[in-house]
Amino acid sequence: MINESYKNMLGAKSVIRELSEYATARGKEIGYENVFDFSLGNPSVEVPEEFTKEMIRLLQTENTMTLHGYTPSLGNPLYKENIAKSLNERFGMNYGPEHIFPTTGAAGAIAHALRAVTKEGDELITFAPYFPEYGPYVTGAGVKLSVVPADTKTFQINFDAFEEMMNEKVMAVLINTPNNPSGVAYSSETLTKLSKVLTEKSKQYGHTIYLISDEPYREIVFKGADAPYVSKFYDNTLSCYSFSKSLSLPGERIGYVAVNPSCDGAEYIVPMCGQISRGTGHNCPPSIIQQAVAKVCGMTSDLSVYEINMNIIYDTLQDLGFTVVKPGGTFYIMPKALEESSIEFCKKAKDYDLIFVPADGFGAPGYFRMAYCIDTEKVERAMVRLRQFVKEVYGGK
């Protein structure tokens, strides 16, 4: 018989997807260059040439059966080794290949990390604003997701609310820094404080509380931002990474879980991820993609456009009197709407072909998200339109 709970999920269409589909349809009407589509977080920069060259080299020179054969169930050894090396060099860690589990992007990484350190009926805490897909990820594992309300002043962590919500059932805490949708990176001060709370509460409850760190935007960090490596602050950290943004490879579904070598049960977690894979039918990311990424895992696409765009948008928003926290990274910014309902605000902006996403679904009602992974030329034209919109609708300057 058909599973009713999955069937019932079909009704709820994603707001982001709906807006992005609207933008595409509208683009067909008036020309896509005239639609200022800030809805989707799709990388807008080229894949590094080295990746393409390595793919072609593999295809031209390797034995096809080795190249496309089964990888070991815990992943391609070179991929694991090179990622461990790269993380160690950059962040002063001491990962071995045995601490790296290859996954299908950050979604796959979180799905595995989560199941490794929780069981059905447990609770997991995350912090607003947060990526709405955490809902299905967490409930898909039978775990309850609790969301700490945002500290809207800084979009760091609201520690008072967090400590109040902590309880014995919480087995894991999930953070995302630099953050989608706010663009804010958690500071050293925030992470130090978070580590202290988690250490104390682990002791008090008599069980380890793991920190699952979702960090696909780790390489998109702006000048002057304090965006340290999370796992340095708390040993019981599982870092979930994706090459979607850093190498512009979102469709190739390639990432990993990196298990802090000093965490409790460090020796079990990667092999456990292998077992988790069997139940979800995942069985490792594709062989050729693991092999090619192994060679380029220390580099990134040219990500500079995101900072250029951010500065243009941030300055305009400031000038127009928006309340907004300056992003430390990502390609998102999350200003406060100019009226109470961000849904109404975004509807009105749509009439000016400005496509913004209300942040209600991210746990930040009254705010809206702009994804600025688009050409700078278009961002500049969008700012002219934004000025016009604010002036005509809200009487701004």
Next chain:
Amino acid sequence: MINESYKNMLGAKSVIRELSEYATARGKEIGYENVFDFSLGNPSVEVPEEFTKEMIRLLQTENTMTLHGYTPSLGNPLYKENIAKSLNERFGMNYGPEHIFPTTGAAGAIAHALRAVTKEGDELITFAPYFPEYGPYVTGAGVKLSVVPADTKTFQINFDAFEEMMNEKVMAVLINTPNNPSGVAYSSETLTKLSKVLTEKSKQYGHTIYLISDEPYREIVFKGADAPYVSKFYDNTLSCYSFSKSLSLPGERIGYVAVNPSCDGAEYIVPMCGQISRGTGHNCPPSIIQQAVAKVCGMTSDLSVYEINMNIIYDTLQDLGFTVVKPGGTFYIMPKALEESSIEFCKKAKDYDLIFVPADGFGAPGYFRMAYCIDTEKVERAMVRLRQFVKEVYGGK
């Protein structure tokens, strides 16, 4: 806290993997050409040149952001369309692209199909001999796996035992034809009878019983075998396919679920698979692999070596007096051991560097599996060794 049930799974090492590791180690000692390793079902034929060429063409000519960008969450349109076309032409079906859901191999396909038509606490029936990974696949979804004992005469379905085990909790039945490990293909007669039972029982219990058909060996069928397309016999069929064997791409994790357009809820099942993916962190197979396979989904590697090997092995086994059913496809054969315990038999064979897998784990105690995806020259030498082994240990001719 670490999930104890996944941790406890770590102890049980796969027999197949253990034997294959032994074979590799032994190969280093005495030369791999002297180890007759029939343990692993890893394709031994080249990937079609057309696949490699198409991959290189995509890498050399496509815009990297389109090529490696997110695919739509229900899959690449061309991939879906071409697969539907190919199935329609070959099997007289009427699939549209909306009935095809791309997955990471057959494992991913089964994981999705299963969740779409069962819920926690339901029961699923499969038939011995069966692929042991069905255990984690099914229990991973919180569903009980019941196994109908084998009809050891033909390795078709033991219908008496099946009907006795049927009950109201059974929401799906899982078959694998051509079969791993027996190599036997279910005949038209078997599938007609199976369809009749499923139709009657669906009516009696007042709910649809879905047939999940696991068919990665569908293209490896031998002369004279009656190996029809399962979905033609029963409308409520979800076909789970992988290109691992037909295109020799096991490491690239590419396959699909094909939903029979006449099945109950046909319009919901593919979108539901999209929802299931969100919870398991799967989110579509890699973009470039979908695009390349779209172009070659109607062709196969040169699979003829498997039939040549099968005939050599079957004839030798017959000549040596083994009880064995002739395979209709795959690259497996499953003879009866020459003593009661197939574990003991395989241990003794190991002393002759013949690596066979006891079929106890496949639900066929007393039998053993040989995977003959190896060079014919080696198969021929292995038969000489097998004769020697049987003569010296069991007094055969």
